[in-house]
């Protein structure tokens with residue numbers, strides 16, 4: 073098998089080097105490497121990053137293949153520069169048994185565009201009353217390490233405690249959708265001045281913050297790992313700061329949409345802006361950016377949540393919450409964090425590759441380009457701009473909130489285990 077010579081890329085925004093990729097590994101790095109039999113990829117002016125890793129992706133299979141499949145979501149992921157995604161468990165049937173997580177895992181392997189790491193449900197059927205077979209999922213071929221009832225909160229504190237205790241045996245982590253359900257009954261958007269003006273029922277910040285505080289205390293108490301999904305409020309950042317100061321094993325993610333968009337958009341009554349947790353205020357956006365820059369928020373995760381036209385193009389209250397995210401995540405991070413100077417390219421690698429890989433236990437991902445290391449790589453042209461056209465995105469769903477926006481950063485190539493899944497900004501022949 074001949075290899076690939078990535079020529080002249082800036083490695084994590086620093087020195088320029090040629091990178092030779094052969095048989096899945098990086099076999100050479102340095103100035104002016106000879107191409108030999110390898111195919112040259114001109115990377116002048118481009119940034120080479122470790123392949124991006126998403127801790128929070130909804131692939132909808134099994135059950136809602138009309139919105140997304142493992143294969144279509146894998147295409148979106150590769151185009152977005154991802155080499156690994158963690159597939160959320162809120163499918164139909166729910167990924168709460170070894171059988172379902174193994175099915176998702178093997179569908180990912182068949183698609184072959186990104187490593188699909190299934191997340192297992194915490195409770196049977198996401199119903200919140202009985203622990204799922206966590207041990208069987210961990211021992212399965214899918215080797216599940218992250219468990220989440222995402223879409224629902226594990227709201228019973230005793231059950232949450234037991235789940236945290238249980239996963240310690242295999243260094244697992246509970247990823248919590250932090251939403252106290254009794255405070256969000258009927259909620260349609262962020263509770264605040266805009267919801268009062270629009271007359272829509274609100275989702276108060278405290279519904280998120282109360283659960284994060286409780287779960288941080290529980291994780292500290294039992295010495296286990298907690299990961300907080302889609303943090304969306306300034307108060308949550310303060311609670312995380314406090315939890316980390318205690319030395320507790322708490323990590324957190326923020327979604328690109330919460331780094332850019334605000335609750336004012338609900339005034340359009342366009343359900344494309346409906347999401348859980350909801351878009352918050354400009355002050356929250358500023359605090360989330362600051363928290364991400366400081367590392368109080370450890371990672372960016374997409375919460376890629378495809379929905380069909382029927383589920384989105386209806387009245388606001390009937391629409392499902394969630395937005396597409398895989399193909400726009402890196403551009404939104406460049407726009408909100410890199411261009412304003414809040415994060416450099418090493419910071420992007422840390423928040424979108426190294427740390428998510430470590431949290432998920434994916435040892436072949438999240439590693440900086442180095443000779444002998446795995447060739448899971450993303451090449452991005454930071455100067456190029458593109459305009460988001462929903463119909464041009466991968467997959468059957470169209471629910472992007474960025475339609476018509478021109479964003480910085482084009483993923484020109486993605487390499488998965490040494491094989492390009494994307495070249496010239498397009499899925500490779502063998503990959504499409």
Ligand SMILES: NC(=O)N[C@@H](CC(=O)O)C(=O)O
Nearest residue numbers: 130222223347348377393394
């Ligand atoms: N984020 C959302 O608004 N929706 C997610 C569920 C979730 O992440 O809570 C979905 O599955 O559609």
Ligand SMILES: [Zn+2]
Nearest residue numbers: 222223249301
């Ligand atoms: Zn959620």
Ligand SMILES: [Zn+2]
Nearest residue numbers: 160222223375
């Ligand atoms: Zn989600």
